[in-house]
Amino acid sequence: MKSWICIENCGACCRIDLTERDGLSRVLSSKDLALLDSMTGDDGWCKYLDKSNKKCLIYESRPHFCRVNEFSKLFKDYLKNGDKFLINCCTQHISSVYGKKSIQMKAYKKAVSKNDY
Secondary structure (H helix, E strand, O other): OEOOOOOOOOOHHHEOOOOOOOOHHHHOOHHHHHHHHHHEOOOOEEOOEEOOOOEEOOHHHOOHHHOHHHHHHHOHHHHHHOHHHHHHHHHHHHHHHHOOOOHHHHHHHHHHHHOEO
8 A cells, every 4th residue: 555755846735725725724723724824925835935945944843734744634534545645635736736747746656656555
């Protein structure tokens, strides 16, 4: 079975369009949504993402919704399907941000296939 993994030089999860992520309002508080909105720049990318290397500038103190291990537990599909849910979410998000045939997608698929358990 494949297990979820985060790849370097991606940052797709740092691009948020709240109008496209209506499910967030079901799992995040209005305070969290306001914080997320304040962290998002006009271009849709998190203000704390170093775009040159796709690394988080506040990684150690990032909010709970930026921590996959914590955030994923808020979704019923994760509780039911585990890493399969996370892999599907990342695949969809990477595809929507970079494209289905992007370097990031190829790297993600390769990393997930190597991460079988």
